[in-house]
Amino acid sequence: MTEKKVRELPPLKDAIKGKVVTRYAPEPNGEMHLGHAYTAFFAHHYANRYDGTFILRFEDTNPKQAEIKYYEAHRESLEWLGLNPGKEVIVSNDIPIFHEKAEELIKKGQAYTCTCPVEEMRDLRSKMQSCEHAKKKPEAIMKEWNKMLKGEYEEGEIVLRLRGDMQSQNAVMRDPAILMIRKDAHCLQNRKYNVWPLYDFANAIEDKICGVTHVGRSAEFDTRIELQNKIRELLGLLPQPHIFHYARFNVIGSPASKRKIKPLVEEGKVEGWDDIRLVTVKGLKKRGIVPETIKQIALEVGMTTQPTNIDWSLISATNRKLIDLSSNRYFFVPDPVILFVAGLSEKRVKDIPLHPDDPKRGTRKIETGSFFFIPRSDYDKLKKGQEFRLKDLYNVKVINKKADLNSEKDLPKKSAELKNLLKKYPTHLLTEYTDEELKPGPKIQWVIADSLDTIDVQVKVPDVLFINDVYNENSLKIVDGIGEKAIASLKVDDIVQFERFGFVRINRKEENKIFVNQAHK
């Protein structure tokens, strides 16, 4: 096996070995998706490369949004991805620090309280005009600030604004609000605080508290660099961290953002955040995509500043190569019909390899009789008189495509089980044994039908969720079929290949039925 040349990310600017600190900073209000995973991967990757520290930081400064279950969700997903943080930080624990820093700005004359209604503030900002509140005396500002902290204002009544630059081309610089009143209970801090920092303020300071040296994030924050740098500058929090941006990653046909996934979950168009059609980390896991695939694709795509639209085939192909050698092969027949082989009285016992390219994996024994299941799709293609091979067994020839094995005479005595199966699967094919010789021609997948020494299998087969932005009604197919007995002893999370069908991950087991998800062909 030749080692594929691995792409490497560009070096980090001013990176000193041992001193690099990076962070992955999600808001705990939804499951981790591919975009998050890439951000986390890059941060982790660079921290490792320079023997630095990778921090998981929860940006939970909006009590309306933060939910306790999502803290855990991010931790779990990171662990599964193998991106373990060296340190975890919860931003809402640092609210007192933000209050302190805000006060410092007020004392320096760099911030003021403002009671403009939202619309008015927005309007004035777009017109590059200050409001009268900007002219307030320092003592008045400090007085109002203290009232804010004590909870004497309602939400929306007042904010603390930074003295930025009203004439700036960059609209975020025009005296942005940096702290606001929030009265909702926070999932961790409860009602301890009335004043909460907004994103830019919290982020600028928190990166410094954490000692973050290099920040990689998605490009929507491009215009905030100036603001965040200014906040740090005013507070003497220097030097500035290095910030690099990259554009959004899209998978064609799969909504990437929480904003788009949430409604799908709520409308029941998907089965939950971990639906196998979604590119959430849990969805990918459930489908049978391995962490290494996600990392390899992140590396392949890199940190481009142009939006990317990855095709599912890239994910499938990458994943297939990674799991191919480690996935055992099993026999599975989707949508089965029953086949009888005449002219052969003795039973056979075959040793069939678990992997065609790796004999060391060994074999499993399968005892065959005269009754088999074969896929309907193969059955449909067969013609009377045609010869074909039962894969790994022998050759047979079609006698009657529309046989009724219930009434057919000259069949060996049928067990009660078999009689039931014949009724349950009413399409019957009558063939006769010809010979053993392996020759060119169709090879058909089979599972024994003489007894119940098999297992019922249900497969979920995912397809793209959206085609040209329209929800794909057929994005999830349920395929029922029958698998060989060995499948029954597989464990949940095992990834195997059903031959001539595709790679699947074992999702759930019941007493005599197993539920699997198809990752891809």
Next chain:
RNA sequence: GCCCCGAUAGUGUAGUUCGGUCAAUCAUCACGGCCUCUCGAGUCGUGGACUCGGGUUCGAAUCCCGGUCGGGGCACCA
């Protein structure tokens, strides 16, 4: 509307910093051959791209200007 950012095959990328070695890399994809007791893997081959217009230059994917297209931002969300 205003402000940023970007543009290499269907898709993802390499090359752009420092113009010639680029009739453009690798992968995916599609098609065909070989191999294989899978529709998987492997292997060989074929197909397909420098957004457009102008400029600089002996020479432009690479530098400059303009257009077009795409993405993002302009919150008392993050």
